[in-house]
Amino acid sequence: MRAQASRASGRTQTSWLVAIVLLAAAIALPAFASGYVVDVGLTIITYAILGLGLNIVVGYAGLLDLGYAAFFAIGAYTTALLETLLHFSFWATLPFSIVFAGASGVVIGYPTLRLRSDYLAIVTLGFGEITRIVATNLDITGGPNGIYGIEPPSLFGFEISSPHAVYELGMAFFIVVLLFAVRLGRSRLGRAWTSIREDEAAAEAVGVATLRVKMLAYVMGALIGGLAGSLFAARFGTIDPTAFTYLQSVTILIIVVMGGRGSIPGVILGAVIVAGLPELLRFLNLWRIFGFAVALVALMLLRPQGLWPARIRRAAPRPEEEKRAHEAEAAEAQGKESAPAVAIADSGAIDAVAARETLMQVSNLERRFGGVRAIGGISFEVRSGEILALIGPNGAGKTTVFNCLTGVIRPTGGQIRWRGEPLGAGAPHRNVHRGIARTFQGIRLFNHMSAFENVLIGMDHRLHTPFVAELVGTRAARSEAAEHAALGQRWLDLVGIGARASEYASDLPYGDQRRLEIARALASQPRLLLLDEPAAGMNPTEKHALMAQIRRIRDLGVTVLLIEHDMALVMGVSDRIIVMDHGEIIAEGAPAQIQNDPVVIDAYLGTAEEDDGPDATDGEKSLWS
């Protein structure tokens, strides 16, 4: 595995080397190429910048944007207007371009992000069209004629107006954007975007503030679009609305998708093809765009993932982080027996367990779906350090209770108090931050992320490093990230899948996927862990291991609330059991008590009048065995 890692890092080094050589060649282009080639080169650079910006929205976050040209327009018009009306220098307009474009990212993002993704297409398209029409019809923007006489930027008294100088300015912008995009993709925000792309509900349930994160995708994309707009205004000295049409947005989208969503080299390649190929096809005259369209369709049919699809992102902890994890483990092993558990758990939780405080108090909880009363006013409490099981026949309302407790659905009545405070009906990720984590009845992992990354997503809201520090990569940020990674590895070790950290979640066998879900939930360091049928589909050996694991989790100071149909497991592991039927609690007590409760037996098996006596006893045997 170590050898594999070094081979991988060797490959990374080679590709970095190639990238730097190519970049140097691009910078040196004006020295040996004709004016025409330099001009096309600058167009490619502009499209590459726009593509990298849109790639954040479409590639990283998986959101659709058919109006990206609006941000391009906002940047261009901001620079043009500030220069011509207020006589700002080009450089002084840049912050305004970026801020205005970013703010419009919020404007477009905020009302629309609750929409389904396909509706987002038309809304963003509408936003783009509205921006263009406003620019076309207002007097201040020069109407259809646009704005003339934008001064070229100057640097240290040197005017950037020759094609070569403007090209190098574009190149500088491109490099800045490139670094920004690369760092962003590797940041916790980039990870959160990927998780949303994979499974938005699951991301929310492990603590990702999905709405905010999606909005940030629009904002980050918009910033880059605004910057590209300023460059565009400086290059031509004149702008008009025809540069910011729907077709422009579509062109940028084609660059991203044809190149490979989420793949930075892919996007750059896409820009080279989309901006360069029509130039090469000039000999086709009228058939030029037709030829391009045919090529585009053929390409998508042959390579639906794009020309240069994104590679798997960071798959596993770096060797040095892994070493740190093992060192910590070794140190603990020398200490007392329970030490490893304590070291990764929240120390406050341990105290709370000792105090046996009431963790959660549910009173008269009710949830209706239309006329159906899924939960009919139930009350119970969860005490620190216990393993509480919630059982009942299918349709009893158990998962609905879970969904209410985690904030996925809003109760229609009653109250939930969490450590004494009312649990407001906020977004589910807030409840995760408060210390309530869950797993799902059907496994919901981020399939195309490694097991390790799945766990990191669960931990990310605990990071303290400021975002900018993370992008820049300060020493403190790197050290926290390393600790974070080491801890992530240990959660995987805890559930016994540490060796598979670098595998895609979807490639893990079923039992390991279940374990990974538990590790991901634990990584948020919850006080209460809700397990929704964790033993479903497991064989007896695996169930046995699961029981031990649930106990181990409790020993970490994590209280466990469990929905489960497997009675052997429930009876074996629980301290207390709540039985639900038809949305009501019909029994509550210790396992031995529940086993002999006639009401419970009725609920599961029907009354003696309905069933034949012998059958009922047979069923009883199999139920409790």
Next chain:
Amino acid sequence: MSTFLQFVVEGLTIGSFYALVALGYTMVYGIIRLINFAHGDLFMVGAFVGWTALGTLAAARLPLALALVVAFAASMLATGALGVAIARVAYQPLLRAPRLSILITALGISLLLENGVLIAYGAGFRTYPHLLTQTGFDVLQVHITFAQVGIVAASFALMLGLYLFVHHTFIGTAMRALAIDQDAARLMGIDVERLIQLTFFIGSALAAVAGVMEGLFYTQINFFMGFVLGLRAFTAAVLGGIGNIPGAMVGGFLIGLLEAFGAGYVSSQWTDVFVFGVLIAVLVVKPTGLFGERVVERM
């Protein structure tokens, strides 16, 4: 008051075109969750096929009524066949690919159709024969032409037919099943591929009717005419709740009315600002569109 009613009449007329084209968007979206960006261009192709057919038939000195019928039929058949061909070659192979790939393919097809017609017919306008006159009748001081009545009536009839087809025939039921769950439909013995092609045929044929009617009504057509109309028709489909057939009809007429009022009372330059503004406002309040149901998004 009479100007208001005049705008209503105009709005319903334009709305008929939007509604007919919106049906195609909504049907295709309903069954394969694809925003068929080439659909507006199929409308344009329909107009051109109709134009060519009418020209040829006029040269053959066919009686006018017969020529019209044949032109409509030819346009519907040819455009429908084109829609099926596009579905088979460009969309069906990508049904299991990421959804953005198929969207980009649709954009590519759109570009291809526009530029194909540009090459074949040139960039200038082609003119339909002036068959529809301004004759009509006056109600409440509003002049309504027979042509307007005919267009609205024809589109209503087609929509009603489609609605009945989808809700009261065996094939229509299969289509609705396909819209809900493609795999389950396949397991129930539905020939999913053929049904998808049929949907494309119907959608494209309806767009062709709208295209020929547009040519007859406004008389001028060019290769780019499908773009703006397609955009507004798509907006109409989303406004009504995409995937919902009556929704697309209502959305089409609403957009038509909005356009007529916007142009009449403010300025036609701002039409799309109104259209998209209303759309965004509606979606913010009701994220599924006016008549949309909650559709489970395919993961």
